[in-house]
Amino acid sequence: MKKIEEEMKKVEGLALVGELAAGVAHEIRNPLASISGSIEMLKEMNGNKEFSSRLMDIIIAEVERLNQLVNDFLLFARPKRANYVEIDLSELISETLELFKNSPYWSHKIELKTHLAAPLPIYSDPEQLKQVIWNLLLNACQEIDGGGTLEVSTRIEEAMDNSVPNALIQIRDSGNGFPEENLPKIFTPFFTTKEDGSGLGLAIAKRIVDGLGGSITAENHPQGGAMITILLPYHPHQ
Numbered sequence: 001m002k003k004i005e006e007e008m009k010k011v012e013g014l015a016l017v018g019e020l021a022a023g024v025a026h027e028i029r030n031p032l033a034s035i036s037g038s039i040e041m042l043k044e045m046n047g048n049k050e051f052s053s054r055l056m057d058i059i060i061a062e063v064e065r066l067n068q069l070v071n072d073f074l075l076f077a078r079p080k081r082a083n084y085v086e087i088d089l090s091e092l093i094s095e096t097l098e099l100f101k102n103s104p105y106w107s108h109k110i111e112l113k114t115h116l117a118a119p120l121p122i123y124s125d126p127e128q129l130k131q132v133i134w135n136l137l138l139n140a141c142q143e144i145d146g147g148g149t150l151e152v153s154t155r156i157e158e159a160m161d162n163s164v165p166n167a168l169i170q171i172r173d174s175g176n177g178f179p180e181e182n183l184p185k186i187f188t189p190f191f192t193t194k195e196d197g198s199g200l201g202l203a204i205a206k207r208i209v210d211g212l213g214g215s216i217t218a219e220n221h222p223q224g225g226a227m228i229t230i231l232l233p234y235h236p237h238q
């Protein structure tokens with residue numbers, strides 16, 4: 001029985017590798033086609049400086065996209081070992097929000113509401129958590145960049161079964177939420193509904209949160225919009 005189980009795991013693993021490889025191949029093909037198309041055109045054009053400079057911009061942007069894809073993929077496929085230190089989760093979220101508000105992804109049409117329990121000391125990896133929060137903020141803001149509300153909350157969540165409490169992070173936006181049929185797929189690598197998305201943001205987030213001993217779930221809020229909930233082990237001291 002044990003042997004069969006092990007064999008099954010191997011085959012499942014291979015199937016997953018196959019799916020991932022297919023995903024990477026698919027993602028790489030579009031920018032490559034666009035790069036070779038642009039170079040083809042550059043070759044045929046003599047002189048028109050404005051047009052050739054536009055083509056070269058396309059090539060640079062597509063190379064950048066490939067680079068980002070490879071970075072994201074490695075982050076997913078080979079997550080770094082967690083580096084645990086004592087941190088204040090609410091402070092870490094405030095810092096990440098500050099960074100995000102100064103990034104090109106922020107829009108002044110977004111209204112930010114925060115409900116941060118302070119202090120919220122936990123023992124975790126701050127760099128990995130920042131990456132998770134960033135990916136979630138990015139998704140939320142892509143949903144509502146034409147205007148809407150972004151709500152970020154933290155609190156201590158007592159466990160129902162008398163076990164240790166959790167530190168909770170919730171990120172909610174006032175966008176369209178997830179179509180029900182997509183909910184089972186959104187954490188799968190390369191699942192995307194965006195034209196220029198790679199579908200790795202949530203897969204990376206889940207990989208990291210699982211690795212930190214937590215859980216991440218997605219749902220539609222009863223009053224509309226997407227809501228992501230992360231639970232992390234709450235132990236203020238090791």
Ligand SMILES: Nc1ncnc2c1ncn2[C@@H]1O[C@H](COP(=O)(O)OP(=O)(O)OP(=O)(O)O)[C@@H](O)[C@H]1O
Pocket residue numbers: 135139140143173175176177178182186191192193194196197198199200201202203226
């Ligand atoms: N806040 C949200 N509201 C509505 N749909 C969302 C939200 N966040 C994620 N999704 C859905 O889940 C899909 C997967 O999200 P994920 O972050 O993994 O990939 P992506 O945003 O499409 O691409 P990437 O993050 O790699 O640029 C999205 O394409 C979108 O359909």
Ligand SMILES: [Mg+2]
Pocket residue numbers: 135138139197200201202
């Ligand atoms: Mg994303």
